[in-house]
Amino acid sequence: EDQVTQSPEALRLQEGESSSLNCSYTVSGLRGLFWYRQDPGKGPEFLFTLYSAGEEKEKERLKATLTKKESFLHITAPKPEDSATYLCAVQAVRGGATNKLIFGTGTLLAVQP
């Protein structure tokens, strides 16, 4: 069964304290892995797409990496405005719908000043 697991469930960091979020997946026919950011009361906002093992992408203080079984979202010197829930999703082939996203339950990140 296709599955996406994120860890930790919650993470509290001090401003400037770097860390990583993990997303492990078990899926057949992987087409892509997505990272989204979700602020309270809002819809998920796209951050990155990774397609193949070894790929890396960066945006400001965030860097996403991908292996054959997991992805990491590295946060370097975080600021309070980075506080949010970070969602990982994989795009898999299911029937005829290759746009299907399977989401993890997210990591709630709190960055304290």
Place this chain on the structure above:
Amino acid sequence: EAQVTQNPRYLITVTGKKLTVTCSQNMNHEYMSWYRQDPGLGLRQIYYSMNVEVTDKGDVPEGYKVSRKEKRNFPLILESPSPNQTSLYFCASSRRQGLNTEAFFGQGTRLTVV
């Protein structure tokens, strides 16, 4: 501005009273879908549509209906809501099926069924 618009944002209703949550996108996207988000369960797909008049069930379709008569609109219909449908609902759209395209999400509709 590219966006997905859902209405209403908040809704409290009673068991059995039919309701519709509207979703509209202005990006000419072919693919649209509905998700519900529940604590500890993450986002789960309810229904999706690959184009006008083409819809199919997602992972949790029971108790829901959808239609896609126009490309931009994808309403979610609850014919007889029940308390277990209390949840946060998101509509999403993306460019096309078969490509690794990002999904754009609406702001969400928080539904409470009493």
